[in-house]
Amino acid sequence: MTKTQIKGFLFDLHGVIADSWQYHLQSWQAVARELQIPWTADLTRRLPGMSRRQSLVTILDSVGQPDRLDAQQFQQMTDHENELYRQFVAQMTPANRLPGITAFLTEVTQQGYPVALASASTNAPAEIAHLGLTAIFDKIVPAASLPASKPAPDVYLAAAKLIHQAPAQCVAFEDTTTGVQAAMAAGCLTIGINAQPLTPVTAMLASTEELSLPTVQRILAPQAELVAKP
Structure with a gap:
C-alpha cells in the first residue's frame, strides 16, 4: 500500500495552540x-x-x-x-501558548510545510495576534463564512484549500471530540491531543509537549510519511 504523503498542517486554536x-x-x-x-x-x-x-x-x-x-x-x-x-x-500574550507548540510551529515552518488555522472562532485572528503568531498563521479560515461549524468538515476543507493541498495530505490537530469528527469527516489525517481518548481519530498524543515532526511521523506510520519540502 502506498503511504499518503503529508504536505501540510492544519491547527485548531483552543486547546491546541493556546488554552483559551x-x-x-x-x-x-x-x-x-x-x-x-x-x-x-x-x-x-x-x-x-x-x-x-x-x-x-x-x-x-x-x-x-x-x-x-x-x-x-x-x-x-x-x-x-x-x-x-x-x-x-485582550489580556492574552505569547505566554498563553501551550507547552511545546512554539517549538513545533518553528520546526514545521522551518521545514517549509504550509500551515493554516482551522478554528470555529470568529475571534481567531485577534487571538493569534495577541499570541504573537500572526507571521506563522497568515492563513486563517474566516469562521463567519462557513456554511456549518464543527463537527461538520467545512472548516478543515476550507483550511486545506487555503494552503492548496488535498485534505487527505494534511495533518489536523484537535483536542475535542467535535473537532476530530470535523477533521476526519474532511478526510484529514487527524491527531487528537488530549489525555483522554478521542474518536474517531488517526492517532493520539496526551499533550502538545509531545509534538515534533519525528513524533508525527512515528504515530502516523504506516498511513503516512513526511515529504521533503522545496
Whole structure:
C-alpha cells in the first residue's frame, strides 16, 4: 500500500495552540448565571469545540428550554458572550501558548510545510495576534463564512484549500471530540491531543509537549510519511 504523503498542517486554536477555551467556558458560565441555568460538568465537557450558537442551544437544552429565547434575545445573548470573551482575549500574550507548540510551529515552518488555522472562532485572528503568531498563521479560515461549524468538515476543507493541498495530505490537530469528527469527516489525517481518548481519530498524543515532526511521523506510520519540502 502506498503511504499518503503529508504536505501540510492544519491547527485548531483552543486547546491546541493556546488554552483559551477556558475563557469561553467562563463567559458561558456568566451567561448561564444570568439566565439562571445551573452549570454542570456535562456542559463543561460538551461545549469545547462548538460554535457560539450551538453552545447557547446546548445550554438551553440542558434545562429543557430550547425555545426560551426568541431570535432577538438569542442573538443578544450570543453577542453578550462574545463581548465577555473578547475582554479575556485582550489580556492574552505569547505566554498563553501551550507547552511545546512554539517549538513545533518553528520546526514545521522551518521545514517549509504550509500551515493554516482551522478554528470555529470568529475571534481567531485577534487571538493569534495577541499570541504573537500572526507571521506563522497568515492563513486563517474566516469562521463567519462557513456554511456549518464543527463537527461538520467545512472548516478543515476550507483550511486545506487555503494552503492548496488535498485534505487527505494534511495533518489536523484537535483536542475535542467535535473537532476530530470535523477533521476526519474532511478526510484529514487527524491527531487528537488530549489525555483522554478521542474518536474517531488517526492517532493520539496526551499533550502538545509531545509534538515534533519525528513524533508525527512515528504515530502516523504506516498511513503516512513526511515529504521533503522545496
